[in-house]
């Protein structure tokens with residue numbers, strides 16, 4: 788490590804594990820995903836690929852749902868869905 792980097796303060800640091808649940812990041816997006824639960828085949832690709840862990844599994848229904856408080860509207864879920872069950876719409 789270069790000497791100059793050692794002089795930088797140690798922040799930003801996560802001193803309070805789990806604090807990301809308090810930071811609602813969903814307001815950033817211009818679009819949001821709409822899931823057609825009738826088309827969904829519960830492959831979970833959207834759940835795996837969502838970079839914000841904004842998709843939850845509804846195990847009893849074998850469906851998924853989006854938590855809009857954390858979804859940033861990136862659209863990755865709609866791109867990976869094999870049955871085109873996710874449509875991105877304006878917020």
Ligand code: SF4
Pocket residue numbers: 819820836837838839840841842853857858859860861862863864865
């Ligand atoms: S739009 Fe992006 S952030 Fe929102 S649920 Fe889909 S993959 Fe996750």
Ligand code: SF4
Pocket residue numbers: 822826827828829830831832833834851864867868869870871872873
């Ligand atoms: S990727 Fe599509 S089919 Fe798979 S769980 Fe998500 S919404 Fe359902």
